[in-house]
Amino acid sequence: MGAVKSKRMPRAVREQQMLDAAVRTFGQRGYRAASMDEIADLAGVSKPLVYLYLNSKEDLFTACIRREAAALTAAVRAGVRPDLPADRQLWEGLRAFFTHTAQNPDGWAVLHRQARTHGEPFAAEITSMREEIVAFVTQLIVVAAREAHRNPSLPEREVAGLAEALVGAAESLAAWANATPGVSARQAAATLMNFAWAGLGDLMEGQPWEEAPETAGAPKGASAPADAAP
Template sequence: MPRAVREQQMLDAAVRTFARRGYRNASMDDIAEQAGVSKPLVYLYLHSKDELFAACIRREAASLVAAIRAAVEHDAPADRRLWSGLHGFFAHTAEHPDGWVLLHVQARTHGGPFALEVVAMRAEIVEFVTQALTAAARENARCGSARGTGRITGGEASGLAYALVGAAESLAEWAGDPAGGGPSAEEAAATLMNFAWTGLGSLMRGERWSSGEHTPA
């Protein structure tokens, strides 16, 4: 079997084992057994438990980002582009639940350089969403708004992107259990769009919430 194929089998087995048992409880013996290879072969290919864990995180992070980018309908209106990216996110996390647990739970729990790998992935997704929101605001401004300028500042776009990504992460567990009554990827994406896009539409029309308008008498 080619080395690259064998290595992917080992990584598949490692992702399952780390996600289900946690980093500390997972053993190289478990991973070798899952992969159907000897433990010395795992060490030969991936050197150590730390390096194996890091390789799993990098692979799953790259796969998630690629899935989101591939799902985006680049020629569609701004709301459809955002929805399609969210759909790609929820579809991928539902199809790869062990990979999502590895990224969202295990890497963060174990901390150190592993958590930094996830931070870098999240920053890339946030930047992607920030660009999408900025583009949506520009489209709205070009179309003309009856009440507002349709502009979102750079800081606002970044903050909104962080909020949207955080909400998507929170919904992923719910959307990842269709057998337990969870929604499909389409439904999860629509739920988040219903929550977020309506508010974004008002913001782009120049309708801003102000604490002064809601101060109790």
């Protein structure tokens, strides 16, 4: 009589199952509070198997960051069609970003809160993700500048600063939207689009904001005493 063969799950599938459990646990409990026992129980495997596949808690957390960062950047890139006008490209990118972070709140918590607060090597992983997204947004701004028929492009430093500001605003707004009941991904994207595009539009049209010159003489609001001598 032949031996009964047990059905084994492929390693790649089992590993993703562990990462799913880890992202959920880290996202909801935090890196320090989360335990490997909890993660193993949620994944339906033994703790030794988690260590066998992913070595340590630090390595497991790093794997979670890498997976969630790759998924987010892929979602943003996939959401943007290069044949669209610049404003539509930015809108679609923002909508893809907020949709992904809304649909994956634990993954976003890992990226936005947990990975940033526990030092290296986790911070380096987040920096790599942000650099990729900032580079992508930079290209969207360059496209907008070309469409506006401006001089070949905006200064490199100015473009980089605009992209950094936009990405930083999106990150903060996503955290707020996920914590605020009733705020949809589309509403969050529209909020940032309305905030950013008005300013970007003026800039592309060659009408940047400029500081008003100071009024000569006394500071604004100052007046001579009523009883001053003539």
